Amino acid sequence: MLSRFDIMEQGGNGMSILLYELVGQDETRPFSPHCWKIRLALRHKGLDFQTVPVPFTSVRHIENGFDRTVPVLRDGKDVVQDSFAIAEYLEANYPDGRPLFGGEIGRGLARLVESWSQRTLHPFVTSVALMDIYSLLDEADKEHFRRTREAFFGMKLEEVVHRDPTHVEAFSQALNPLRATLKIQPYLSGREPGFADHIVFGAFQWLRVVSPFHPLKPDDRVMEWFERCLDLYDGEGRRVAAA
Amino acid sequence: MLSRFDIMEQGGNGMSILLYELVGQDETRPFSPHCWKIRLALRHKGLDFQTVPVPFTSVRHIENGFDRTVPVLRDGKDVVQDSFAIAEYLEANYPDGRPLFGGEIGRGLARLVESWSQRTLHPFVTSVALMDIYSLLDEADKEHFRRTREAFFGMKLEEVVHRDPTHVEAFSQALNPLRATLKIQPYLSGREPGFADHIVFGAFQWLRVVSPFHPLKPDDRVMEWFERCLDLYDGEGRRVAAA
Numbered sequence: 068m069l070s071r072f073d074i075m076e077q078g079g080n081g082m083s084i085l086l087y088e089l090v091g092q093d094e095t096r097p098f099s100p101h102c103w104k105i106r107l108a109l110r111h112k113g114l115d116f117q118t119v120p121v122p123f124t125s126v127r128h129i130e131n132g133f134d135r136t137v138p139v140l141r142d143g144k145d146v147v148q149d150s151f152a153i154a155e156y157l158e159a160n161y162p163d164g165r166p167l168f169g170g171e172i173g174r175g176l177a178r179l180v181e182s183w184s185q186r187t188l189h190p191f192v193t194s195v196a197l198m199d200i201y202s203l204l205d206e207a208d209k210e211h212f213r214r215t216r217e218a219f220f221g222m223k224l225e226e227v228v229h230r231d232p233t234h235v236e237a238f239s240q241a242l243n244p245l246r247a248t249l250k251i252q253p254y255l256s257g258r259e260p261g262f263a264d265h266i267v268f269g270a271f272q273w274l275r276v277v278s279p280f281h282p283l284k285p286d287d288r289v290m291e292w293f294e295r296c297l298d299l300y301d302g303e304g305r306r307v308a309a310a
Numbered sequence: 311m312l313s314r315f316d317i318m319e320q321g322g323n324g325m326s327i328l329l330y331e332l333v334g335q336d337e338t339r340p341f342s343p344h345c346w347k348i349r350l351a352l353r354h355k356g357l358d359f360q361t362v363p364v365p366f367t368s369v370r371h372i373e374n375g376f377d378r379t380v381p382v383l384r385d386g387k388d389v390v391q392d393s394f395a396i397a398e399y400l401e402a403n404y405p406d407g408r409p410l411f412g413g414e415i416g417r418g419l420a421r422l423v424e425s426w427s428q429r430t431l432h433p434f435v436t437s438v439a440l441m442d443i444y445s446l447l448d449e450a451d452k453e454h455f456r457r458t459r460e461a462f463f464g465m466k467l468e469e470v471v472h473r474d475p476t477h478v479e480a481f482s483q484a485l486n487p488l489r490a491t492l493k494i495q496p497y498l499s500g501r502e503p504g505f506a507d508h509i510v511f512g513a514f515q516w517l518r519v520v521s522p523f524h525p526l527k528p529d530d531r532v533m534e535w536f537e538r539c540l541d542l543y544d545g546e547g548r549r550v551a552a553a
Contacts, residue, residue: 166413166415168415169412169413169414169415169416170409170412170413170415170416171412171499171500171501171502172409172411172412172413172416172419172420172499172500172502172504172506173412173413173415173416173419174500175495175497175498175499175500175501175504176415176416176419176420176422176423176498176499176500176504176506177415177419178491178494178495178500179419179423179487179488179491179498179506180419180422182486182487182488182490182491183426183487185487185490186486186487186490187487243425243429244422244425244426244428244429244430245422245425247425247428247429248421248422248425251421252418252421254418255418255419255422256414256415256418256419257414257415257417257418257419257421258414258418259414259415261415261418261419263415263419263422
C-alpha cells in the first residue's frame with residue numbers, strides 16, 4: 068500500500084500498476100465492490116500492483132481530479148477509470164494473462180451480469196448494511212456520506228436499513244438463477260472464473276468486509292461459490308478478514 | 311417442413327439437418343421457446359435445415375423415443391437433444407459459422423442467462439398465456455396438457471392465468487438489467503447477437519406466437535431489442551405472424 072507522498076516521489080517513472088481504492092478509517096480494509104472487482108481482475112491477469120487507499124472525500128483529488136469515482140488504475144502513462152473500462156483495458160493490454168472476457172460475447176454478457184448485479188445485489192447490500200458502511204468511515208467522510216445519501220434516499224440513513232425475513236427471502240429468491248448455474252458449472256463464467264465472477268464477488272465481498280450480517284446460509288450454493296472465489300489467487304479476497 | 315413419412319423415406323441418407331419442433335393444431339406455427347432458440351442458432355450459423363412438426367403427445371416417438379423433450383436435432387448420424395446441448399454441438403461442429411458463444415466464458419455466461427430466463431421469463435409467460443397455449447393444441451394434446459399441468463400447478467389451468475397490473479409491473483421491473491445492458495450495446499451478447507440473445511428471444515417469441523397479450527410497450531428498450539431479433543437472419547422470427 069502506498070501513501071500519496073510515495074506516489075509523488077515515484078509518479079510516472081515506469082513504476083508498477085497503481086490501484087486507487089476506497090477505504091474508511093482503517094486503510095487496510097478496502098470495501099468498495101467495484102475496487103474488489105479490479106483487485107481480483109489484476110490477480111487473475113497475474114499482474115503486480117500497489118494499492119493507494121482513498122477516503123470518499125479525497126476521491127476527487129486522485130490523479131489531479133481525473134474523475135470522481137473509484138477504482139482508478141494508473142499503468143505507466145495510462146490512467147483508466149470505471150471498473151468495467153479497467154477490465155477492458157487489462158484484457159486488451161495484457162492478452163497473455165488469463166482471459167477476463169475471452170472475446171466479444173463474453174464481454175457483452177459480462178455487461179449483462181454487471182447490470183444485474185447493480186440492480187439486484189447492490190440495492191440489497193445497501194438496504195441491510197448502510198449503517199455498517201457509515202460506521203467505518205472517518206469523520207469527514209461520515210458527514211459527506213450522510214449528507215449525500217440522505218439526499219438520495221430522501222430519509223435518514225438509519226431508516227434505510229431493514230433486515231426483515233421477507234426482505235432477505237426475496238433477495239435469496241433473486242439468486243436462484245445463480246444457484247441453477249452453479250449446479251452445472253463451478254463458476255458463473257463456466258469452468259474457470261472470469262470478470263463476471265469478479266463482478267458478483269465484489270458485491271458479496273463488500274457485504275463481508277463491512278457487515279457481520281449474513282443473509283445466506285453457509286451451505287447455500289452461492290456461498291460455496293463465494294468461498295471458492297475467496298480462495299482464488301492465493302486467497303486475495305481473504306486478506307481482509309470478515310467484519 | 312417434413313412429415314414423418316418423408317423422414318422414413320430419407321432418414322440417415324446424408325440429408326440436411328432436421329429440427330424436430332413442437333406445434334399445436336397448426337403445424338405452421340411452432341411456439342416452443344426452446345425450439346425457437348435453435349431455429350435462430352441454426353440460421354446464425356448459416357446452416358440449411360428442415361423442420362419436423364411434432365405435437366406434445368408425439369414427442370416421445372421422435373427418433374425411436376430418443377428423449378421426451380424437444381428440440382431434437384438430427385445431423386447425419388448425430389442426434390442431439392436439449393437446446394443448450396444443441397447449441398454446444400453446433401458451435402463445436404460448425405466453427406466457421408458466426409459464434410454462438412465465442413469461447414468458454416461466453417458459453418458459461420450463456421448458461422447463466424438460460425438460468426435467469428427459465429426462472430424469470432418462462433414463469434411469467436406461463437402465468438399470462440397458459441390458456442392461450444392450451445387453446446392452440448389439438449384434442450389429444452389438450453387432454454395431456456391439462457392433466458400434466460394441472461397436476462404440476464395443483465389447480466385448474468384457468469386458475470393459473472393472472473394478468474393484474476402488479477404482476478405485469480413486477481415482470482417489467484425484473485427486466486431492468488436487460489434495459490441497462492441494451493442502453494450500452496445493441497445485443498445482450500454485445501455488438502452482435504449470440505446464443506444468449508436467442509435464449510431470451512425464445513421466451514418473447516413464445517409469448518408473441520401464442521398470445522395477443524402485450525405486457526410491454528412498443529417503445530420499451532427490451533421490445534426494441536426483440537424487434538431487432540425478429541429482423542435477424544432475413545426475418546426468421548417474423549415468418550410466423552404474431553397471435
